[in-house]
Amino acid sequence: MAQHTLSVLVENKPGVLTRVTSLFARRGFNIDSLAVGVTEDPTLSRITIVVGGDDTPIEQVTKQLHKLINVIKIQDLDAGSMVDRELVLFKVSAPPDRRHEIIEIANVFRTKIVDVGKNSVTIEATGAADKLEAMEDLLRAYGIKELARTGKIALSRGLREGPA
Amino acid sequence: MRMIGGKALVQALEDAGVDVVFGYPGGVALPIFDALYDSTSVRSILPRHEQGATHMADGYARVMGRPAAVIVTSGPGATNTVTGIANAYMDSIPMVVFSAQVATPVIGTDAFQESDITGITVPITKHNYLVKDPAELPEVIAEAFHIASTGRPGPVLVDVPADVSKAEITYKWPAAVNLPGYKPTYRGHARQIKQAAQMIAKARKPLLYAGGGVLASGAWAELKELAELMQIPVAATLMGKGAFPEDHHLFLGMPGMHGPKFVNYALTETDLLIAVGVRFDDRVTGKLSSFASRAKVIHIDIDPAEIGKNKPVDVPIVGDAKLVLAAIVSELRKTASEPRTEAWMRVVDDWRARYPLHYQHSGDIVMPQFVVERVRELTKDRPTVIATEVGQNQMWSCQYTRIREPRTWVSSGGLGTMGFGLPAAIGAQVGRPEHLVVDIAGDGSIQMNSQEMATASIEKLPVKVVVLNNGFLGMVRQWQELFYEHRYASSVLAQDCPDFVKLGEAYGWHGERVTCPDDLDGALGRAFDHDGPAIVDCRVSGEENVYPMVAPGGSIDEMLGGIPGGPVSEMLDGELLTEVWE
Numbered sequence: 001m002a003q004h005t006l007s008v009l010v011e012n013k014p015g016v017l018t019r020v021t022s023l024f025a026r027r028g029f030n031i032d033s034l035a036v037g038v039t040e041d042p043t044l045s046r047i048t049i050v051v052g053g054d055d056t057p058i059e060q061v062t063k064q065l066h067k068l069i070n071v072i073k074i075q076d077l078d079a080g081s082m083v084d085r086e087l088v089l090f091k092v093s094a095p096p097d098r099r100h101e102i103i104e105i106a107n108v109f110r111t112k113i114v115d116v117g118k119n120s121v122t123i124e125a126t127g128a129a130d131k132l133e134a135m136e137d138l139l140r141a142y143g144i145k146e147l148a149r150t151g152k153i154a155l156s157r158g159l160r161e162g163p164a
Numbered sequence: 165m166r167m168i169g170g171k172a173l174v175q176a177l178e179d180a181g182v183d184v185v186f187g188y189p190g191g192v193a194l195p196i197f198d199a200l201y202d203s204t205s206v207r208s209i210l211p212r213h214e215q216g217a218t219h220m221a222d223g224y225a226r227v228m229g230r231p232a233a234v235i236v237t238s239g240p241g242a243t244n245t246v247t248g249i250a251n252a253y254m255d256s257i258p259m260v261v262f263s264a265q266v267a268t269p270v271i272g273t274d275a276f277q278e279s280d281i282t283g284i285t286v287p288i289t290k291h292n293y294l295v296k297d298p299a300e301l302p303e304v305i306a307e308a309f310h311i312a313s314t315g316r317p318g319p320v321l322v323d324v325p326a327d328v329s330k331a332e333i334t335y336k337w338p339a340a341v342n343l344p345g346y347k348p349t350y351r352g353h354a355r356q357i358k359q360a361a362q363m364i365a366k367a368r369k370p371l372l373y374a375g376g377g378v379l380a381s382g383a384w385a386e387l388k389e390l391a392e393l394m395q396i397p398v399a400a401t402l403m404g405k406g407a408f409p410e411d412h413h414l415f416l417g418m419p420g421m422h423g424p425k426f427v428n429y430a431l432t433e434t435d436l437l438i439a440v441g442v443r444f445d446d447r448v449t450g451k452l453s454s455f456a457s458r459a460k461v462i463h464i465d466i467d468p469a470e471i472g473k474n475k476p477v478d479v480p481i482v483g484d485a486k487l488v489l490a491a492i493v494s495e496l497r498k499t500a501s502e503p504r505t506e507a508w509m510r511v512v513d514d515w516r517a518r519y520p521l522h523y524q525h526s527g528d529i530v531m532p533q534f535v536v537e538r539v540r541e542l543t544k545d546r547p548t549v550i551a552t553e554v555g556q557n558q559m560w561s562c563q564y565t566r567i568r569e570p571r572t573w574v575s576s577g578g579l580g581t582m583g584f585g586l587p588a589a590i591g592a593q594v595g596r597p598e599h600l601v602v603d604i605a606g607d608g609s610i611q612m613n614s615q616e617m618a619t620a621s622i623e624k625l626p627v628k629v630v631v632l633n634n635g636f637l638g639m640v641r642q643w644q645e646l647f648y649e650h651r652y653a654s655s656v657l658a659q660d661c662p663d664f665v666k667l668g669e670a671y672g673w674h675g676e677r678v679t680c681p682d683d684l685d686g687a688l689g690r691a692f693d694h695d696g697p698a699i700v701d702c703r704v705s706g707e708e709n710v711y712p713m714v715a716p717g718g719s720i721d722e723m724l725g726g727i728p729g730g731p732v733s734e735m736l737d738g739e740l741l742t743e744v745w746e
Binding site: 010011014015018019022026059060063064066067068069070071072 | 282283286287290291294311343344345346467468469472473
């Protein structure tokens with residue numbers, strides 16, 4: 001079962017997200033990640049959906065999505081031709097004597113400390129899935145108190161310029 | 165022009181060319197009904213239940229090829245339309261349902277008679293709207309009718325809050341609709357059309373598999389032209405009945421679970437399946453892996469999501485059946501293609517002669533199949549619409565009627581909605597006042613919407629109901645007999661309760677009972693000639709089964725009942741087929 005990243009351009013209207021997500025539920029798909037936001041055109045939103053499934057059912061659900069009146073365009077992005085990012089906030093247990101180690105890890109991963117509390121630090125990390133997973137693994141040793149992620153967003157890569 | 169929302173809604177119906185509304189009023193719907201009261205061009209019909217309203221609009225659309233409107237109130241009025249909307253959605257029938265809604269400030273507060281009908285109907289509508297800005301009303305209504313009746317047709321729901329229908333707006337009917345996310349493809353891909361034509365020209369054992377899409381697109385003339393030009397036999401699904409004249413020598417019958425054996429044999433043996441406006445429904449295909457397994461498949465459909473959904477396709481053609489079939493015919497004419505199906509037709513005709521539909525005649529007991537045959541014969545020379553309920557009555561009607569005119573067959577296909585037939589017949593009668601409209605019913609189904617008998621009387625719609633009264637939920641009983649050791653759990657009705665003749669009389673209908681085959685013609689004749697609605701209670705053989713039958717999940721050439729024979733591999737006429745294969 002492969003992971004698919006669907007980039008769905010929709011009209012920015014109430015209820016559209018429900019139509020899209022309920023279609024996945026109705027056809028038996030579990031959405032792994034979902035991110036929505038307005039695009040450069042305020043009348044349009046982009047929904048980025050990560051979903052696991054074999055090619056044939058994914059093709060069917062994509063065709064069904066196309067039939068929604070509010071859906072303008074769908075791209076099934078493949079790993080080689082997209083840039084994808086996700087933002088994660090980690091609130092990590094950090095007693096004063098271990099705070100340094102955690103800040104060190106944050107630096108190594110080129111992420112930002114956005115909040116420091118008496119017993120915790122909060123790290124803002126962006127990147128591709130493998131980097132975020134590696135970071136999560138390391139931080140788990142210190143105790144992750146809370147974690148929030150935006151869900152993956154992605155765009156297709158621009159064509160490389162150069163001589164034909 | 166300035167007017168209130170309710171008036172604008174009715175004005176929009178007139179501008180959309182709607183001539184009939186099936187509407188049931190209620191509290192928050194009153195501004196709309198008040199405006200409807202003044203309309204001179206829109207006929208308003210009051211059903212006795214909102215479900216009836218939707219099936220009436222459905223029956224109307226099936227015979228007219230264009231949508232009627234349904235108007236209901238909020239809450240229970242809206243939720244009562246759900247079955248009718250789902251039915252229209254499954255069968256791709258155009259319809260626009262207007263539900264009144266509680267006023268916008270109280271939406272979401274569990275107000276009296278509030279229900280989230282747009283939320284409820286998302287999976288069963290082609291699209292739906294909750295109108296919050298009164299100014300958008302004309303545009304939304306124009307879009308609703310456009311979406312319902314173009315592309316693959318279907319129901320659209322428009323939810324209109326009470327404050328929206330009371331607000332004053334400036335009315336302007338939009339000249340065009342602009343929906344960036346909705347652009348149906350009508351013209352098929354030229355190269356694929358060419359490829360399809362080449363395959364058709366070469367095929368020795370082609371078969372046309374025609375469905376509701378042919379009727380939706382009005383493609384019956386093109387279908388006939390293609391079939392006759394290349395001498396290709398035609399199997400029409402339940403939804404496609406009437407798409408091809410059923411008295412034509414190239415017409416085979418309905419494929420699938422209760423199709424005649426020879427139709428399923430042809431489907432199993434064909435080398436080129438030309439599927440037009442069909443969706444390879446499980447009731448047609450049976451076990452998918454053995455369905456048309458020797459054939460290349462051309463699939464023509466306006467909905468790209470149907471192509472390849474159930475069955476892999478060799479030549480997919482997304483487009484309107486009428487345009488695509490016409491293009492294929494013109495390609496075949498250009499290449500001066502000639503039919504090569506003479507031997508194939510002999511095989512098919514041989515099967516047709518050996519494995520016809522069959523039932524045991526009786527001189528004492530009224531056989532249900534006999535009733536359908538007599539309805540067929542007695543209506544032969546007059547324009548007739550046949551509606552059915554759902555169950556055995558429907559399957560026998562499929563098997564024993566001969567529909568010759570497109571859009572004169574009204575039956576619930578995908579959803580299989582009991583209680584559909586009577587209100588749908590009433591809607592059909594509204595559209596086709598000159599036609600004799602006959603609902604072939606079962607004693608179970610008819611009781612699900614029998615309250616609409618009042619609508620027929622009061623609106624002077626002279627529909628005829630022929631009840632195949634066997635005292636059972638017949639199809640349920642049949643399955644229990646075959647697959648549940650004759651344990652008739654909750655499927656036993658009573659032939660004499662209700663007394664359908666008295667029920668008819670209570671509603672001002674003509675009513676008759678038939679208990680003996682000799683009396684059948686007289687009773688049917690009197691009912692059909694009666695100038696008002698009539699019901700004929702035919703007390704038929706109680707435990708008759710619909711045969712032949714493909715067991716659920718089985719291959720379609722392995723059928724129970726009927727004349728012994730099959731599966732195909734065991735009963736091929738060697739000599740004839742050798743000729744086809746050579």
